[in-house]
């Protein structure tokens with residue numbers, strides 16, 4: 001591993017140098033253990049502690065198959081899917097690995113008693129498998145997390161529709177929270193040259209998701225002038241949705257839960273901000289009944305901020321707790337676009353407000369390769385910026401996941417894998433200099 005790191009940090013090793021490096025037999029990785037699937041049984045979600053379930057293990061380097069690449073991972077990031085995996089909710093991810101393992105002799109490699117997590121990475125290609133021509137050892141890359149087989153016709157219009165579509169490092173093994181990762185070569189994209197490893201690794205999953213959900217015609221197809229209500233506007237997804245709304249000539253109405261988060265939204269350029277804690281919205285009267293008066297109060301607040309207008313798009317992901325309000329406040333003909341249900345997936349809303357006002361609910365999930373590429377391209381051009389607030393070491397991944405689980409973070413939380421420290425990997429200092437304040441916007445004091 002030492003010689004790999006030396007080649008990467010030297011900055012001048014050639015593709016031939018990288019190809020000549022030995023790939024080690026094992027590497028350090030953040031894993032879940034299958035025999036611990038039941039460790040949190042009976043506990044409340046909030047009490048389930050990722051520090052107990054996430055392990056740092058030395059594991060064997062997987063065999064490299066056709067169309068795949070082994071990547072030396074310099075940095076990765078924590079996603080909410082890391083939290084879901086680590087608390088074994090809503091299901092154990094070992095059920096995904098078992099199902100994937102049954103698909104073919106190649107995918108059987110993924111079904112192991114341990115699961116290497118992580119759906120983001122920035123690093124350097126070490127080896128490519130047969131049939132890979134677009135990438136070579138030494139390429140500095142980031143990886144998006146869409147894993148597809150594409151043997152069925154269904155996925156050839158939009159690869160997210162492949163029946164064997166999976167999220168790498170969540171529904172497959174050998175993810176990015178590790179020193180080495182196994183990816184399909186069609187997950188690879190060029191690393192933005194003006195960013196450090198940890199900055200480059202952090203947008204991947206959420207940036208691509210927000211791009212499809214809000215901008216792409218497969219999602220809400222946002223246009224100039226739209227009012228966009230963004231839940232969790234300083235969080236992982238929301239911090240990119242807010243930037244896309246601003247960059248695309250729309251008006252974000254940012255919902256957050258404290259002053260510090262409101263400040264960050266203002267720093268991104270948003271003006272309309274709702275502090276849901278300070279304003280005390282209670283959309284549910286009790287476990288089974290919502291309070292339409294609270295939807296109305298929320299809608300009234302939005303109109304105050306927009307000069308009397310309703311929202312064209314709601315960027316939804318909290319789910320059960322907010323969905324009734326989201327459907328209510330959307331303007332006639334508007335779109336509620338949802339990619340998650342953090343607070344519960346059995347939603348309840350008043351359908352009269354949907355059909356009578358000709359609103360649409362659109363489901364969105366991650367992004368296809370093209371959408372992920374566009375989202376990464378905007379980062380590489382300095383038009384959208386990483387929202388990294390804090391970086392942990394690989395050993396501290398459990399704490400990093402706990403911060404996200406307890407909503408104590410801003411934007412994205414990074415993890416150093418092979419990178420010995422923050423700040424390495426910048427290849428275009430000029431572009432970086434131009435955007436430095438925006439790149440550092442989410443970093444704590």
Ligand SMILES: NC(=O)c1ccc[n+]([C@@H]2O[C@H](COP(=O)([O-])OP(=O)(O)OC[C@H]3O[C@@H](n4cnc5c(N)ncnc54)[C@H](OP(=O)(O)O)[C@@H]3O)[C@@H](O)[C@H]2O)c1
Pocket residue numbers: 079080081084205206209231232233234235236237238255256257258261276317318321322339340341342343364365366367404407411
């Ligand atoms: N389908 C996909 O492809 C996809 C991709 C990425 C993420 N996701 C899912 O999307 C969800 C959010 O992910 P993320 O990375 O953005 O997480 P995150 O960084 O934790 O941000 C979510 C934000 O939502 C707000 N929030 C949380 N619970 C809420 C509630 N009950 N009511 C209103 N607001 C609430 C919080 O902001 P405030 O406290 O400031 O309001 C929080 O910061 C997760 O469930 C994740 O698994 C899905």
